Every structure is written in structure tokens, then in C-alpha cells.
Amino acid sequence: MSWIYLIIAGFMEILGVIVMKKFVLSGKKILILVLMFLFMLSFGFLSLAMRELSMGIAYAVWTGIGAAGGVICGVLFFKESKSIxxxxxxxxxxxxSIGLKFIS
Structure with a gap:
């Protein structure tokens, strides 16, 4: 179950970054509340995952999901630069991140 929590935490992180970008572009104050809610969910699910997973693995996977999702969403939805x-x-x-899991 901890891996499911970790994946949910990562996706909440991705959604939070998307909302952050939308806030920067639009300036709508309500998006700050949405952003806070998504990051609270992300940290909450990360903490649930860390009940069974080591901190190093959980954090590495969580940041990996967030980084990968952020870059992919930036390219797909916000026309950010693409490069090999x-x-x-x-x-x-x-x-x-995967390597850390295999050696632990």
C-alpha cells in the first residue's frame, strides 16, 4: 500500500506544479488555496508512504515523479522547450530513483 501512497503523493505534486504555473500566468488568488490543498495532500500521502518505506527511497521516488511530471506537463501543456x-x-x-530502490 505504501507504493500506492507514494504514487498518489507524486501525482499530487505534479498537479500542484501545474496549478502553480496557472497561478503565475493568471494571477487568480483562488489558485493559491488549490495549490496549498494539493501540496498538503502530497505531503500527507508521502508521510503515509514513509511509514513502510525508507525516507531516502520515498523522497527520491517522490521527487522523481514530481520532476518527470513537471517537465512532461510543461512541454505538453505550457509549450516549454523540448530538447533531447x-x-x-x-x-x-x-x-x-529506481536504482536506489534496487540497492536498498
Whole structure:
């Protein structure tokens, strides 16, 4: 169950980053409340995941999901730059997170 909590936490992090970008673009104050709620959910599910997973693994996977999701959403929804190097470096983050799981 802890891995499910961790994945949910990662997706809440991605949604939070999307809302943050929308706030920056629109300036709508209500989005700050949505952002706070999403980050509270993200941290809440991360803490549930860390009941069974080590802190290092949980945090690495959580940040990996957030980083990968943030870059992918930025490219898909906000027309941010695409480059092979960006995706290679992003792949390294994901590979390192998986590697940490295998050595623990």
C-alpha cells in the first residue's frame, strides 16, 4: 500500500506544479488555496508512504515523479522547450530513483 501512497503523493505534486504555473500566468488568488490543498495532500500521502518505506527511497521516488511530471506537463501543456538533453537528464533522475530502490 505504501507504493500506492507514494504514487498518489507524486501525482499530487505534479498537479500542484501545474496549478502553480496557472497561478503565475493568471494571477487568480483562488489558485493559491488549490495549490496549498494539493501540496498538503502530497505531503500527507508521502508521510503515509514513509511509514513502510525508507525516507531516502520515498523522497527520491517522490521527487522523481514530481520532476518527470513537471517537465512532461510543461512541454505538453505550457509549450516549454523540448530538447533531447532535457529528456536524457530527466531519464537519469528516474533511473537513479529506481536504482536506489534496487540497492536498498
Amino acid at each position: 538533453l532535457k529528456f536524457i537528464l530527466l531519464s537519469l533522475i528516474i533511473i537513479c
